Amino acid sequence: MTNTLKSIPELRIGEADLALLVRMSGLRVPAGDLARLRMALRDHILATEILLAADLAQHAPAVGARWHV
Amino acid sequence: MSELAALTVGEASGLLAAGEVTAVELTEATLRRIAETEPAVHAYAHVGAEQALRAARRADAEPRRGPLHGVPFAVKDVLLTSDMPTEANSRVLKGHRASADAWAVARLRAAGAVLIGKHVTHEFATGQDVPPTRNPWDLERYPGGSSAGSGASTAVGSCFFALGTDAGGSVRKPAAVTGVVGFKPTYGRVSAGGTVQGASVPTVEHVGIFARRVRDTMLVLDAIAGEDPQDPRTWLGPPPDFTVPLDGDLEGTRIGVPHLAGFGPAPDAAVAAAFDQALDFLRRLGAELVKIELPHIELALPAATAIITGEIGFAHRQWISERPELYTDDVRRFLELSLIAPASILQAGYRARRVLQQAMAELFGTARIAAIATPTVPCTAMRLADMVVERDMARLIQYTCPWSLVGQPAASVPCGLSGDGLPIGLQIIAAPLDELTVARIAHRFENATGWHKRRPPFSAESPAQ
Numbered sequence: 001m002t003n004t005l006k007s008i009p010e011l012r013i014g015e016a017d018l019a020l021l022v023r024m025s026g027l028r029v030p031a032g033d034l035a036r037l038r039m040a041l042r043d044h045i046l047a048t049e050i051l052l053a054a055d056l057a058q059h060a061p062a063v064g065a066r067w068h069v
Numbered sequence: 070m071s072e073l074a075a076l077t078v079g080e081a082s083g084l085l086a087a088g089e090v091t092a093v094e095l096t097e098a099t100l101r102r103i104a105e106t107e108p109a110v111h112a113y114a115h116v117g118a119e120q121a122l123r124a125a126r127r128a129d130a131e132p133r134r135g136p137l138h139g140v141p142f143a144v145k146d147v148l149l150t151s152d153m154p155t156e157a158n159s160r161v162l163k164g165h166r167a168s169a170d171a172w173a174v175a176r177l178r179a180a181g182a183v184l185i186g187k188h189v190t191h192e193f194a195t196g197q198d199v200p201p202t203r204n205p206w207d208l209e210r211y212p213g214g215s216s217a218g219s220g221a222s223t224a225v226g227s228c229f230f231a232l233g234t235d236a237g238g239s240v241r242k243p244a245a246v247t248g249v250v251g252f253k254p255t256y257g258r259v260s261a262g263g264t265v266q267g268a269s270v271p272t273v274e275h276v277g278i279f280a281r282r283v284r285d286t287m288l289v290l291d292a293i294a295g296e297d298p299q300d301p302r303t304w305l306g307p308p309p310d311f312t313v314p315l316d317g318d319l320e321g322t323r324i325g326v327p328h329l330a331g332f333g334p335a336p337d338a339a340v341a342a343a344f345d346q347a348l349d350f351l352r353r354l355g356a357e358l359v360k361i362e363l364p365h366i367e368l369a370l371p372a373a374t375a376i377i378t379g380e381i382g383f384a385h386r387q388w389i390s391e392r393p394e395l396y397t398d399d400v401r402r403f404l405e406l407s408l409i410a411p412a413s414i415l416q417a418g419y420r421a422r423r424v425l426q427q428a429m430a431e432l433f434g435t436a437r438i439a440a441i442a443t444p445t446v447p448c449t450a451m452r453l454a455d456m457v458v459e460r461d462m463a464r465l466i467q468y469t470c471p472w473s474l475v476g477q478p479a480a481s482v483p484c485g486l487s488g489d490g491l492p493i494g495l496q497i498i499a500a501p502l503d504e505l506t507v508a509r510i511a512h513r514f515e516n517a518t519g520w521h522k523r524r525p526p527f528s529a530e531s532p533a534q
Contacts, residue, residue: 021409022409026386027389037406041410044378044414050368051375051417052414052417
């Protein structure tokens with residue numbers, strides 16, 4: 001995971017990108033919280049980057065957890 | 070604690086069946102215990118004394134319906150109840166009353182059990198805040214979450230058993246740090262129908278059970294397991310009889326012991342020592358311990374994070390847009406993140422889960438193991454003053470969240486106390502739909518070690534210890 005994180009140190013989410021996401025989601029985020037939300041989104045993407053980097057494509061479909069008996 | 074409030078479900082049930090105690094007497098004893106403990110422990114969001122006494126009187130007047138008939142219980146305040154509010158520790162849901170019970174609550178009432186109240190949870194069970202409940206082993210410490218009140222209440226005897234929900238460890242974690250049994254069945258074994266909107270993470274949520282004995286959790290599971298026609302997650306076929314005897318030795322039972330480093334940071338010394346002792350006990354009981362590697366375990370926490378974050382926000386879209394001030398800041402920020410997180414991450418989480426499910430299922434076959442053993446939590450209950458939720462939560466769930474993610478049954482059973490007198494839990498995991506193997510191993514361990522007999526030093530006479 002460490003290697004994966006090191007591989008995308010340049011991940012940046014611009015203010016305009018975030019504003020669009022927030023508007024499309026119908027959220028009313030206080031202006032003072034936008035920077036924090038941008039960092040949270042960046043951290044979330046980094047924390048889950050290992051999933052996007054893993055070779056999961058052959059394991060379709062992306063079904064729920066229900067057991068087939 | 071009064072003798073009645075200290076009984077296990079099995080003991081209370083036996084006395085009820087023999088006519089040596091009434092449901093009203095058990096309910097009154099539980100209400101007295103609530104009055105004694107709540108000023109310090111804060112495990113209850115709502116106590117329905119009048120409703121409980123009415124239900125107890127009905128139970129006493131009716132023929133017995135089974136082993137839970139007349140036994141008082143409580144549920145985490147995210148499970149809907151028709152006669153008590155369901156607020157999920159949220160100002161958004163203040164005063165919310167449902168028209169019907171959650172599936173599991175309805176099943177317990179149908180079995181004659183007496184609902185006595187609702188247990189405190191984190192706000193919307195998100196685990197982003199610190200609830201008011203305190204750990205009865207040390208009132209300065211974290212009681213576990215998000216079923217925070219359920220573990221503490223079961224430990225002090227202010228209920229006989231409880232229902233919680235578990236999407237990453239929210240039943241096993243509080244059970245471990247309060248010294249009681251927490252049992253999470255297979256995903257879909259118990260309907261999570263009637264989990265309040267806003268606290269629901271549909272593809273990882275489980276209804277789980279808190280009790281003071283393993284055997285008690287099986288009595289409860291027997292009453293709530295099975296198909297809910299309204300919940301396709303539960304269409305697994307008829308459940309087995311969970312009330313079968315659990316006694317016997319573990320001769321020939323192969324238990325996998327994984328390298329703990331794969332889960333995350335190493336456990337604290339006290340937890341590592343208690344876990345080693347627990348493994349020794351299992352070996353002495355006849356179990357064969359097998360070193361195993363858990364394939365793709367490094368994907369578990371990121372996948373759980375992706376799924377929980379992706380699923381939790383949906384119900385909040387309107388509330389959070391119209392009344393954001395009704396959320397605490399950390400919870401609101403988490404939900405805002407949920408609502409803007411890319412769908413590709415959620416899809417990747419689902420795919421990673423499928424990979425883990427297949428790999429774990431294969432492992433049980435190739436390694437010929439009946440179960441896996443790990444610590445439940447890598448540390449004892451933290452001091453609330455030292456706790457930083459954002460920093461600490463991933464570590465707190467590192468051993469429990471993989472099994473919520475893949476849906477395999479798992480339980481925490483007490484396995485020791487640290488040097489400063491805090492409980493430690495042993496986690497037992499089995500293959501999908503094999504709750505009885507978890508129960509048998511945990512029950513035999515419990516009987517052999519006696520750790521379940523240790524109760525918190527808390528008493529009404531010394532509320533601050």
